[in-house]
Amino acid sequence: MNKVASWSEEEVSLWLTDQGLQEYSEALRNSNGPALLSLTTDDFKRSPLSRVTSDGGCLLLEKIETLKIEHHIDIHKNGHANGHMVLNHDGNAGSAGKAQHNGMVNGFHKEPVQIPIPEPASPQFPPEWGKTGVALVYALCCFVLTTVIISVVHERVPPKEASPPLPDKFFDFFDRVEWAFTICEINGMILMVLWIIQLSLLKHKSIVGRRFFFIVGTLYLYRCITMYITTLPVPGMHFRCSPKLYGDWESQMRRVMKMIAGGGLTITGSHNMCGDYLYSGHTVMLTLTYLFMKEYAPRRFWWYHWSCWALCAVGVFCILLAHDHYTIDVVVAYFITTRLFWWYHTMANQQALKETSQTNFFTHVWWYRFFRYLENNVPTAVPRSYQKPFSWQSLHWGHVKYTRIDSD
Amino acid sequence: MAASHLLDDREDDGPNGSCQVMVMMEERTHPQATPCGNQVDDKPKSTKRLQGFRKALRKNQDYSRISKPSSSQLPSEWWKTGIAFIWAGFNLVLTTVMITVVNERVPDKSVSPPLPDKFFDYIPRVEWAFSVTEVNGMILVALWFVQWLFLKHRAIVGRRFFFLQGMLYLYRIVTMYITTLPVPSMHMDCAPKLYNDSHGKIKRVLQLVSGGGLSITGSHLLCGDFLYSGHTVMLTLTFLFIQEYSPRSCKWRCYHGFCGLLSATGVVCILVAHEHYSVDVVVAYFITSRLFYWYHTMANNQALRDSPHNYLNRTWWNWVFNFLEKNVKTPVPCTFSWPLSLPYVCFKNPCKSYSMVQSARDE
Numbered sequence: 127m128n129k130v131a132s133w134s135e136e137e138v139s140l141w142l143t144d145q146g147l148q149e150y151s152e153a154l155r156n157s158n159g160p161a162l163l164s165l166t167t168d169d170f171k172r173s174p175l176s177r178v179t180s181d182g183g184c185l186l187l188e189k190i191e192t193l194k195i196e197h198h199i200d201i202h203k204n205g206h207a208n209g210h211m212v213l214n215h216d217g218n219a220g221s222a223g224k225a226q227h228n229g230m231v232n233g234f235h236k237e238p239v240q241i242p243i244p245e246p247a248s249p250q251f252p253p254e255w256g257k258t259g260v261a262l263v264y265a266l267c268c269f270v271l272t273t274v275i276i277s278v279v280h281e282r283v284p285p286k287e288a289s290p291p292l293p294d295k296f297f298d299f300f301d302r303v304e305w306a307f308t309i310c311e312i313n314g315m316i317l318m319v320l321w322i323i324q325l326s327l328l329k330h331k332s333i334v335g336r337r338f339f340f341i342v343g344t345l346y347l348y349r350c351i352t353m354y355i356t357t358l359p360v361p362g363m364h365f366r367c368s369p370k371l372y373g374d375w376e377s378q379m380r381r382v383m384k385m386i387a388g389g390g391l392t393i394t395g396s397h398n399m400c401g402d403y404l405y406s407g408h409t410v411m412l413t414l415t416y417l418f419m420k421e422y423a424p425r426r427f428w429w430y431h432w433s434c435w436a437l438c439a440v441g442v443f444c445i446l447l448a449h450d451h452y453t454i455d456v457v458v459a460y461f462i463t464t465r466l467f468w469w470y471h472t473m474a475n476q477q478a479l480k481e482t483s484q485t486n487f488f489t490h491v492w493w494y495r496f497f498r499y500l501e502n503n504v505p506t507a508v509p510r511s512y513q514k515p516f517s518w519q520s521l522h523w524g525h526v527k528y529t530r531i532d533s534d
Numbered sequence: 535m536a537a538s539h540l541l542d543d544r545e546d547d548g549p550n551g552s553c554q555v556m557v558m559m560e561e562r563t564h565p566q567a568t569p570c571g572n573q574v575d576d577k578p579k580s581t582k583r584l585q586g587f588r589k590a591l592r593k594n595q596d597y598s599r600i601s602k603p604s605s606s607q608l609p610s611e612w613w614k615t616g617i618a619f620i621w622a623g624f625n626l627v628l629t630t631v632m633i634t635v636v637n638e639r640v641p642d643k644s645v646s647p648p649l650p651d652k653f654f655d656y657i658p659r660v661e662w663a664f665s666v667t668e669v670n671g672m673i674l675v676a677l678w679f680v681q682w683l684f685l686k687h688r689a690i691v692g693r694r695f696f697f698l699q700g701m702l703y704l705y706r707i708v709t710m711y712i713t714t715l716p717v718p719s720m721h722m723d724c725a726p727k728l729y730n731d732s733h734g735k736i737k738r739v740l741q742l743v744s745g746g747g748l749s750i751t752g753s754h755l756l757c758g759d760f761l762y763s764g765h766t767v768m769l770t771l772t773f774l775f776i777q778e779y780s781p782r783s784c785k786w787r788c789y790h791g792f793c794g795l796l797s798a799t800g801v802v803c804i805l806v807a808h809e810h811y812s813v814d815v816v817v818a819y820f821i822t823s824r825l826f827y828w829y830h831t832m833a834n835n836q837a838l839r840d841s842p843h844n845y846l847n848r849t850w851w852n853w854v855f856n857f858l859e860k861n862v863k864t865p866v867p868c869t870f871s872w873p874l875s876l877p878y879v880c881f882k883n884p885c886k887s888y889s890m891v892q893s894a895r896d897e
Binding site for chain 1: 713812
């Protein structure tokens with residue numbers, strides 16, 4: 127870019143034409159750059175300029191001022207020409223000078239100006255698979271502990287003949303239906319599979335998975351305690367409890383392994399131990415998977431929510447119908463599961479409740495520190511976004527894409 | 535006229551050199567002023583200035599009101615407390631009726647022996663332990679009652695206590711009814727079953743209510759109310775309330791510790807006396823503490839009530855909570871006051887009255 131001071135007469139003339147001030151080209155045809163810059167109002171009072179000017183040269187003088195400023199700015203730029211020079215000073219002033227990107231005649235060119243917009247800091251949800259691993263280990267420990275405790279409690283269950291089933295209101299109204307428990311377990315398995323699929327499709331699966339493992343683990347831990355301290359007798363005479371193995375550790379171990387391998391389900395034939403009545407693990411799994419599925423599925427899939435609810439409700443009802451648990455077991459399990467789930471999620475979603483304070487009683491629970499460890503870096507409620515489990519790009523299904531902007 | 539009078543004051547003041555208070559010049563009548571500027575009134579000049587000052591203040595209302603979080607944010611609303619009280623009373627009576635019903639269904643000791651319980655395996659029964667529990671319970675209730683009387687916001691706190699107590703007893707009704715546990719120990723003598731004798735049953739209900747369900751008063755003869763333990767509920771709940779609504783200084787911490795000890799001892803003695811299964815006590819403690827924490831967190835965090843991520847409002851009693859706590863906007867501060875407010879002429883108003891300002895206002 128040449129400075130105005132080094133413009134030749136031709137360039138001056140071209141510039142005047144560009145600016146729409148052709149009337150001066152004739153009068154200033156002998157002026158070069160410095161001459162142009164040195165024009166003052168007095169010059170316009172004398173001929174030849176006085177004859178061609180209509181406003182005393184004001185407009186031209188303004189434009190000269192602007193030119194000076196523009197060039198001043200250009201000089202001070204870091205060598206980056208954002209815009210296009212009005213004049214192409216390479217010699218082919220005529221055509222090249224006029225050939226501009228936007229094709230504006232008067233030299234008014236459009237410079238796209240970069241306005242840096244600070245992007246609103248989107249909350250970051252670090253995956254932290256390590257923490258999910260810890261939660262998984264915790265859940266597995268609790269499962270194993272539960273199985274061991276069931277095995278221990280089994281030894282203490284009073285025989286049916288000595289201690290008949292306790293009176294239960296539900297059993298008074300509904301007689302036993304044999305195949306009902308199978309329905310319950312099938313429902314449980316369907317819900318579990320659906321939940322696993324949903325979890326694998328979630329974008330923030332590590333965080334949600336961590337929560338699931340923690341809550342399941344804690345519920346089973348509580349269950350260990352309640353099962354162990356008081357042993358309820360079998361709820362129905364139809365139970366066939368496997369024989370007691372007094373002190374035979376090896377067989378007890380084998381029994382524990384068998385139960386873990388079968389997932390504690392009667393369908394798989396792994397659950398023929400008695401005594402694990404208060405409270406019902408089947409209810410816990412049904413309710414918890416339903417709560418999680420409802421929480422982390424898009425709101426508009428109402429049919430999905432309703433069908434999961436139906437599966438859960440039917441499953442729980444069938445437990446009672448099969449006389450496989452007392453009513454109290456199911457009620458307590460439902461209560462504990464829902465309360466723990468809501469408690470955890472309320473704490474997790476409100477930053478204010480994660481800190482101890484005088485008004486925050488939620489931190490008085492014994493698992494508060496573990497909770498802080500797991501949820502420390504989760505800033506807000508986890509959004510329900512989905513993606514294919516093993517692909518690069520995330521697919522925001524619930525989200526309209528603005529293609530013109532997004533594709534840039 | 536008035537303005538000139540003031541100016542006259544200043545002129546006459548020359549030799550004194552006292553400071554002048556520049557008061558807003560406005561029209562006012564001064565009875566003693568005379569056009570010629572001679573002071574014919576008897577009042578000294580300072581009084582006149584004071585009067586002028588007062589009147590100016592009154593007219594301009596230059597003082598601004600600084601509001602403190604006061605009764606408007608924590609309205610008493612005794613009628614809500616009354617409703618909560620009725621709710622608690624209703625549940626108490628219903629519990630008693632339910633115990634009477636359940637007593638009919640408890641299986642006989644010979645048919646259904648006591649269930650195996652880990653605590654009972656280790657600790658044999660001690661006979662007088664249950665009296666310890668009940669004495670502790672009565673002490674705690676009395677302490678709480680006295681503390682409650684002296685709380686300033688006793689309407690709000692009382693409402694909370696009655697509501698929680700009612701809820702816990704309601705849950706207890708449900709758990710007692712649906713499954714009936716056998717007696718925990720062979721020493722228990724249950725009152726005989728009155729199969730269709732409704733008269734007798736009603737008498738039993740009344741006896742239970744009047745005795746408060748305590749065996750000390752001889753009203754605890756019925757069996758079947760094992761899951762979960764009402765004694766544990768009362769011990770835990772009174773302790774939690776005592777701890778929450780008292781100051782947290784060092785001296786008071788001793789008091790909390792003492793109450794905690796009473797509560798814990800009482801609970802352990804229930805088990806030592808083989809009056810309840812361990813699971814009854816554990817479940818009772820769990821439900822009481824969780825409900826207390828839940829309610830109070832909801833009540834104390836105003837932001838939580840409007841938040842979309844509040845799962846606490848999914849409980850079935852959320853609408854009752856909103857009804858009771860709608861106008862309570864801040865956490866209840868721990869302030870004490872005399873239970874009976876005597877008419878204020880009886881004592882000196884503790885607030886120092888700035889008489890110049892106040893009496894100017896009162897005029």
